[in-house]
Amino acid sequence: MSDLPITTIVGGAGFLAGGIFGAVANRTHFCTMGAISDIVFMDDWRRMRSWLLAIAVAILATQAMNTAGLIDTGKSIYLTPNLGWLGAIVGGLLFGFGMTMAGGCGNKTLVRIGGGNLKSVVVLLVIGIFAYMTLRGLIAVGRVQMEAAANINLANRGLTSQGLPDMLAAITGLAPTAAHWAIAAPLAGALLLFCFADRDFRTSPANLIAGLVVGLMVPTGWWITGVLGNDDFSPTALASFTFIAPIGDSVEYLMTYSGATINFGIATVGGVIAGSFVMAVASSTFRFEGFTDTADTMRHLIGAAIMGVGGVLALGCTIGQGLTGMSTLAAGSLLALLSILTGGVLGLKYLEQGSLGGALRAVLVRG
Secondary structure, X not given: OXXXXXXXXXXXXXXXXXXXXXXXXXXXXXXHHHHHHHHHHHOOOHHHHHHHHHHHHHHHHHHHHHHHOOOOHHHOHHHOOEEOHHHHHHHHHHHHHHHHHOOOOHHHHHXXXXXXXXXXXXXXHHHHHHHHHHHHOOOHHHHHHHHHHHOEEHHHHOOOOOEHHHHHHHHHOOOXXXXXXXXXXXXXXXXXXHHHOOHHHHOOHHHHHHHHHHHHHHHHHHHHHHHHOOOOOOOOOOOOOOOHHHHHHHHHHHHOHHHOOOOHHHHHHXXXXXXXXXXXXXXXXXXXXXXXXXXHHHHXXXXXXXXXXXXXXXXXXXXXHHHHHHHOOEHHHHHHHHHHHHHHHHHHHHHHHOOHHHHHHHHHHHO
């Protein structure tokens, strides 16, 4: 038995896992906003298929761990009976729109910092400030009031969580394990079929590797916190990869080290930056990059602020809800994911059209 504190063990493992995530994302250009942009402007679905492959892998591995009893996803923040539908929708739309203004989502921001992008350093700080303001600061008052007014307590309807399998079991009478796989297997199978039906994707090693490795990082995170961190006296809260709230926690940790404790989220933030840096240096792609002009600066600042607020309202980002949350089959995660995608498309059209009205018209006409 190690004499190291459990927080050190979990933090060290989280840093290593984050390093793998950052290195792979840097090398393969794994990016949700980039995937949406490829579709909107080039009708290229390869990077989106990579992201969908990651979701499928995360779902299958997470549900297998849950069935085997290694973890209990019901202990995660995603499967509470308190369904924050409004936060998922509004927060998801804000986050998706904001990431287009800021040049990428939370994980892309960290990866770019590792690659020498100084704009992303500013974006990270602004995300952290606004995420913390929404969690515990000025904006938190409005968030709490919104949640109190709109959240639905599913326990009053006889459900123990907002998990789609629990809803299915309540309707059909299926056993919990059967209900989980009745949703997980068809959903993951459909995603895999969609991904591998495309020859361009099947012959793209970078996208295949990105989808597989990033997808496996989600169950890795569950294992680190749920198995490695399962201490009898000080158990680690069950969690996996997500970046917006941890960026806020990281900013706080850097400023108040004496009174703060490193956790899995903070460790992964540092790991992603470090892993991306190592890969950038090794591949000779490390380059310093700054803002081009005032308009570029303003766009990134506004986008980062919106991302910080939206990511907290939605309880996660493209990774936190799109991968980790989806791996638990939570209804709130599905709402947040669809809202993030919608916000991302609107944001890209806004950049193209120059106005929100023009963006809405462009989306409706295309639809």
